[in-house]
Amino acid sequence: MAIKRLGEHLKAFFNEEKKSLLSHYPGLTLHRLQSDIKLHAFLSGVDSEELFDFPYLPHRSNPLTIFFEKLRLGVPLEYITGYAYFYRSLFKVTPDVLIPRSETEILVELAVQEIQKNYRNKECRLVDIGTGSGIIALTLMMEDAAILDVVATDISEKALTLAKENFFNLRYAISAKHKISFQQSDRMQNIDGEFQIILSNPPYIKSRVDKDFVHHQVLSYEPAMALFLDDDVYDLWFEDFFISIHQKLTANGMSLIEGHESHLEGLSEIAKKVGFAKVEIIKDYTHRNRFLRLRK
Ligand SMILES: C[S@@+](CC[C@H](N)C(=O)[O-])C[C@H]1O[C@@H](n2cnc3c(N)ncnc32)[C@H](O)[C@@H]1O
Structure with a gap:
């Protein structure tokens, strides 16, 4: 040969x-x-x-x-x-976590704008719910726009282990003025205190009605827990989530939630119902509904 x-x-x-x-x-x-x-x-x-x-x-x-x-x-x-690029950095990824998506970079950009506008060189407490590989929390720490006190949560212990590893790998790119803690939690359960910024890219695909539109590679290899919610509990899951966000957001705070283009209109109604005074739907670069921005 x-x-x-x-x-x-x-x-x-x-x-x-x-x-x-x-x-x-x-x-x-x-x-x-x-x-x-x-x-x-x-x-x-x-x-x-x-x-x-x-x-x-x-x-x-x-x-x-x-x-x-x-x-x-x-x-x-x-x-x-074993690695994926996100924003300006390289993150370790394993099949225990979602592969970072480019849309989520928009969520980070929007959060950076908010932090720069309201908390430049000041303290800002922030939570990233469903942190996965840690991309949102760690990127914001690297962007260095305020003095951040970050809580990164996930229901998955394996995801949290990887997020901690990414923090370790990127530690020299993160200023020592920032703090981060990692906590295993279902949405915001047992997360103490209030936050000025609440961010999340939660699982948002309905496991029945949306599944046929999901690429076969995603279905075969990415963790279902990071992607899907049962259709029957979908609205209730988000309602409970939004109630806890409302409770834990400071009066001048802002929450950004990534979501599914087909379900964000419905979720915005739920957010209004639980008491958010200002609810905006923000589109991604392909002009699809992609994020909810919530204020009290
Ligand atoms: C769409 S992935 C996002 C991961 C990462 N933040 C990103 O943007 O790439 C959703 C994450 O939420 C976590 N998750 C799923 N259900 C959860 C729950 N009830 N509470 C907290 N985290 C949850 C998953 O383990 C997964 O890491």
């Missing part, structure tokens, strides 16, 4: 598997695959400019053979490399 260079093998692999790869990874390019392999190699301790000139030996235990096998199966690239 003629031994190929990694670059040649990758090109041949991409061309042969293109149809199936694109069904798993819409928009995937050879360039993106090359970047992810470079990242994967770098994070595994192989840092070489000539990576793609090295001979590729496709034996079973070669980490790249495992990489190609996972690609054939359609495992999300972020779970293969």
